[in-house]
Amino acid sequence: MALNTSLPNPLRKSARRYAGQSSEERQRERRKRLMNTAFELFTSDGYQNTTVERICSEAKVTTRHFYQHFRNREALLEALLARLREEVTAVVLNAMEKRSDPMQRAMLTVQAFVDYYLGDPRRARIGSVESVGVSPRLEAxxxxxxxxxxxxxxxxxxxxxxxxxxxxxxxHLPAVALVGATHELIAEWLTGDTGLDAAAISREVSGMFEALIVGARELGTTPR
Incomplete structure (x- = not known):
């Protein structure tokens, strides 16, 4: 007599789950641990001083599982940069929606970007220091x-x-210049040599944006 394969198989079901987690859940959890561990190590010891083996050891993940998620250490740094980019974009867009006055909205746009990074120096270090000069791909x-x-x-x-x-x-070009200057200012702040706190750096960037506006008014119109 042929078996009815449509009936549930408790053995098959238990094989798909381990410690109450499905295979997909375990993969997501391992990836999260790897990224969070790399975030800590890259910002404390530096990207160049952190090996894949060290990340795996701290994250309690095997190197085999590491390479299931990331092709190499650089790909992990790339994933961290992508996460920061998504987070800061969401923060800035949320700030832009809070004001109807164009000038206030413009100032909040810049301030939200700066405050996101200064609010956690680890973010600033990934975005403005550890990711610089790693490879042509990361630079792009x-x-x-x-x-x-x-x-x-x-x-x-x-x-x-x-x-x-x-x-x-x-x-566009003045905006690119402002973003570049902001990253350099944040990198300088991270050295600890400025003697300024995060609030002072935020004010400096706001001042640069105001200077950009004043300069634009003096220059007047230019061809688009």
Whole structure:
């Protein structure tokens, strides 16, 4: 007599779960542990000083499982950068929605970006120090992040144009310059040599943005 394979098989079900977790849940949990551990080690000991073996040992994950999630250590750093980019974008967009006044919205855009990184120096270290000069691929991703946030600043500037508070010109390059200067200022702050706290650095960046606005008003319009 043929077996009815449509009936539930308790042995098959138990094989898919271990310690109350499915295979997919265990994979997600291992990936999360690897990323969180790398986040701590890259920001305390430095990316160049942290090996895959050290990450696996601290995360209690085998190297075999590591390479199931990441092709190498650089790919793990890339994943951390992507996570930071997603988080800071969400923070900035949320800040932009809180004000209807174009100038206040523009200032909040810049301030939210800076405060996200300064609120946790580990984020700042990943974004402005440890990911610099690693490889051409990582540099391309960093450039993508710079352009992405510069685009948000450009949108805020264009709102000021529409409100008649700024001349009509292309604000992309000034926005890129502001983002680049912000990363350099944060990197300098991380050295501890500035003697300034996070609030002071945030004010410095806000001042740079205000200077950008004043300069744009003096320059007037330029071809787009």
């Amino acid at each position: 991703l960093r450039r993508k992040s710079v352009r992405q946030f510069a685009q948000l600043i450009t949108i805020a500037a264009n709102d000021l144009v529409a409100a008649g508070q700024l001349p009509d010109r292309d604000y």
